[in-house]
Amino acid sequence: MSTTSTVERPRRFGRALLAAVTAILAAGTIILTGAAPAQATDSGGDGSPTGCSQTSTVATVPIHGSRGALAGKAIGELQLRWSWSCHGNWSRVVLYGGMYSNPVTVEQVVESEGRRASAYDPNLLTGAGGTSAWSPYIRLANSQSTACVQAWLSSDFGTLNYHTNGARLCV
Structure with missing residues (x-):
């Protein structure tokens, strides 16, 4: 033994x-x-809006910085988008370029008719020209349904502290 x-x-x-x-x-x-590098993660919805045509921005709200040199300045915008060909809404975040060089993590959600789609895009670089990220679209039964979008941007935005800024709108 x-x-x-x-x-x-x-x-x-x-x-x-x-x-x-x-x-x-x-x-x-x-x-x-x-x-x-981490990869983008999408969930819910009916697919990527990149295949949709006849698109338009339904509503826009600015996303403001909250610290350092960017405090109170618009650093990007949150958009509620619509496509007649896909008959759906999605969220798009546009990050303005030339304001900071640090990567940004973008989280966003679109909700309508009891459904939800979301996107998580880590470590986006804005560069001088800016960049954008979007969620999957949600196909709607009624084009007049209220839709809500929300986004969170996380970075140090050129300051000493990592923090999150965001925006929300419903139309």
């Missing part, structure tokens, strides 16, 4: 040691090379 446990212990210890060394090496690789 002691022979069996002596033989089993080194195997268990060897497996645990191998797992620990592998985890340490993997962590070191991430630290040295940087983690892989």
Whole structure:
């Protein structure tokens, strides 16, 4: 019996040691090379509005900075979009360029007729020309239904602190 446990212990210890060394090496690789960039995540809705035509902006609300040099300044806008060909609404965030160089995480939601679609886009770079991100669209039974959009922008926006700014509108 002691022979069996002596033989089993080194195997268990060897497996645990191998797992620990592998985890340490993997962590070191991430630290040295940087983690892989996160990917956008969409949920709900009826698809990407990129295939929709006859689009228009139904309503827009500015998103203002809250700290440092951007306090009170419009850093982007939240839009409620509509397409006649897809017969649906979606949310779009437009980030203005040239105001800061740090990546921004954009989270947004569109809700109408008891349905919801959302998008999560991490580490967007605005650059000098700005950028935009959007949610999936929600196909509506009634084009006159009220739709609400909401967005949160998270970054340090060129300040010393990471913080979130956002906006909401319903039409």
